[in-house]
Amino acid sequence: MNDRRVTASVLIIGNEILSGRTQDLNLQYIAQHLNTRGVVVSEAHVIPDVHTTIVNSVNDARRRHDYVLTTGGIGPTHDDITAECVAAAFNLPLVVDATIEKRIRSRPAPPDIMENRLRMARIPKGAELIDNLTGGPPGFSIENVYVMAGIPSVLQAMLPTIDFDGGSIIRSCSVTAYMGESEISRELGTIQEQYGSGIDLGSYPFNRDGRFGTTLVMRGTDTNQLSNMLEDVKQAIRNRGQEPGEVSYDWDRS
Amino acid sequence: MNDRRVTASVLIIGNEILSGRTQDLNLQYIAQHLNTRGVVVSEAHVIPDVHTTIVNSVNDARRRHDYVLTTGGIGPTHDDITAECVAAAFNLPLVVDATIEKRIRSRPAPPDIMENRLRMARIPKGAELIDNLTGGPPGFSIENVYVMAGIPSVLQAMLPTIDFDGGSIIRSCSVTAYMGESEISRELGTIQEQYGSGIDLGSYPFNRDGRFGTTLVMRGTDTNQLSNMLEDVKQAIRNRGQEPGEVSYDWDRS
Numbered sequence: 001m002n003d004r005r006v007t008a009s010v011l012i013i014g015n016e017i018l019s020g021r022t023q024d025l026n027l028q029y030i031a032q033h034l035n036t037r038g039v040v041v042s043e044a045h046v047i048p049d050v051h052t053t054i055v056n057s058v059n060d061a062r063r064r065h066d067y068v069l070t071t072g073g074i075g076p077t078h079d080d081i082t083a084e085c086v087a088a089a090f091n092l093p094l095v096v097d098a099t100i101e102k103r104i105r106s107r108p109a110p111p112d113i114m115e116n117r118l119r120m121a122r123i124p125k126g127a128e129l130i131d132n133l134t135g136g137p138p139g140f141s142i143e144n145v146y147v148m149a150g151i152p153s154v155l156q157a158m159l160p161t162i163d164f165d166g167g168s169i170i171r172s173c174s175v176t177a178y179m180g181e182s183e184i185s186r187e188l189g190t191i192q193e194q195y196g197s198g199i200d201l202g203s204y205p206f207n208r209d210g211r212f213g214t215t216l217v218m219r220g221t222d223t224n225q226l227s228n229m230l231e232d233v234k235q236a237i238r239n240r241g242q243e244p245g246e247v248s249y250d251w252d253r254s
Numbered sequence: 255m256n257d258r259r260v261t262a263s264v265l266i267i268g269n270e271i272l273s274g275r276t277q278d279l280n281l282q283y284i285a286q287h288l289n290t291r292g293v294v295v296s297e298a299h300v301i302p303d304v305h306t307t308i309v310n311s312v313n314d315a316r317r318r319h320d321y322v323l324t325t326g327g328i329g330p331t332h333d334d335i336t337a338e339c340v341a342a343a344f345n346l347p348l349v350v351d352a353t354i355e356k357r358i359r360s361r362p363a364p365p366d367i368m369e370n371r372l373r374m375a376r377i378p379k380g381a382e383l384i385d386n387l388t389g390g391p392p393g394f395s396i397e398n399v400y401v402m403a404g405i406p407s408v409l410q411a412m413l414p415t416i417d418f419d420g421g422s423i424i425r426s427c428s429v430t431a432y433m434g435e436s437e438i439s440r441e442l443g444t445i446q447e448q449y450g451s452g453i454d455l456g457s458y459p460f461n462r463d464g465r466f467g468t469t470l471v472m473r474g475t476d477t478n479q480l481s482n483m484l485e486d487v488k489q490a491i492r493n494r495g496q497e498p499g500e501v502s503y504d505w506d507r508s
Binding site for chain 2: 030031046048115116181182185189200
């Protein structure tokens with residue numbers, strides 16, 4: 001485990017996300033999963049199936065982050081160009097991986113269909129495989145770049161097989177207040193200043209069954225500090241003449 | 255209307271999206287809306303509530319795209335820093351807008367709460383307002399940058415009020431095939447090559463009630479070409495021994 005902040009960039013590759021045809025569901029899943037591994041997603045980019053854009057985005061992200069995770073573009077069709085782009089980003093040839101080829105050939109198919117499927121066996125030379133718990137073709141990683149499927153069920157069968165060397169785990173706790181953000185925003189700003197940049201205090205308005213309120217969310221690695229900040233926020237709510245609402249913690253306090 | 259391709263970059267601003275707390279729903283809405291205005295979303299970035307990141311992202315995007323649309327960070331709390339960052343990106347002072355101030359003051363509140371709310375009246379000097387059909391504080395635009403709320407219902411009350419000077423409208427049509435992608439991927443690649451880069455042919459696998467299939471989606475501005483490509487794809491499905499499934503068009507063919 002690292003003491004320092006370990007960051008990731010997520011590249012969501014696919015015209016279908018940018019056209020609005022498909023709602024991305026992978027970023028939220030990846031972010032929540034990496035939180036539990038001590039890795040902070042500090043940016044995400046949605047980019048089209050365009051060779052130079054993918055190559056440049058991979059190269060830019062891998063130099064600035066501990067991890068780069070890509071989703072999408074590793075299927076068997078002409079618009080699945082992620083593998084060749086990642087190979088190009090690393091200036092490596094794209095080769096057929098014997099392990100993936102064997103797995104793909106284990107499901108019989110006519111020769112021409114098999115040839116199409118074998119597109120999914122191509123990885124940059126020297127890349128390691130990312131297991132795919134669905135039994136389908138694996139993803140791959142090279143240095144700090146992890147290349148995974150875009151279909152959420154497949155992505156979710158790949159990501160948990162990766163061993164991340166993360167930093168301290170980001171914890172969060174929250175409390176709701178049945179008041180508008182502006183009724184408490186000054187106090188929140190003061191509390192945020194007191195605790196500094198190590199804890200992130202966010203406020204998120206909601207409307208639940210016609211009742212307006214604000215969820216105050218604290219995120220950071222130090223649970224003692226988080227607990228203290230939570231008490232301060234609860235006191236600020238009381239100072240405004242309201243009782244704090246539901247409180248939640250994402251760590252075990254027993 | 256422009257004949258050329260008119261592009262937009264979407265900046266989704268907010269720690270809550272990157273932490274996985276909140277599922278972004280705005281990109282899909284924006285993309286679908288801009289499609290109908292002849293504007294192509296060609297990239298999107300999810301970035302944190304960090305001053306320099308927002309300033310640099312705005313400056314980078316506004317130089318490379320016809321339009322930049324931002325969501326999030328324009329509420330009344332300490333972590334709502336989008337307005338000041340956009341002002342900084344344009345090297346302009348942040349000023350209180352009299353129109354927004356009047357609208358905010360029309361809802362009475364104690365002086366300290368009113369002061370917090372008035373944070374939402376601050377815009378870069380010279381910016382124009384983006385109406386907010388919910389009756390809440392408006393967004394603003396400056397040059398080609400449009401700054402809107404992150405809450406989907408509020409974003410959706412702002413975006414339709416903007417008048418975009420778009421290019422040709424991107425149309426799409428699709429047909430489903432009850433076969434795997436790799437059964438037809440070679441034919442799709444050949445068809446894509448024939449039509450060139452003016453039409454984008456994508457294939458998206460699905461599993462509907464336990465039945466696997468692939469949706470073939472064509473997108474482009476020329477409906478005659480789209481119709482021709484659709485017939486070619488249907489023929490390719492038939493050549494594979496299947497009948498084409500559901501066909502849909504997003505333009506009026508009467």
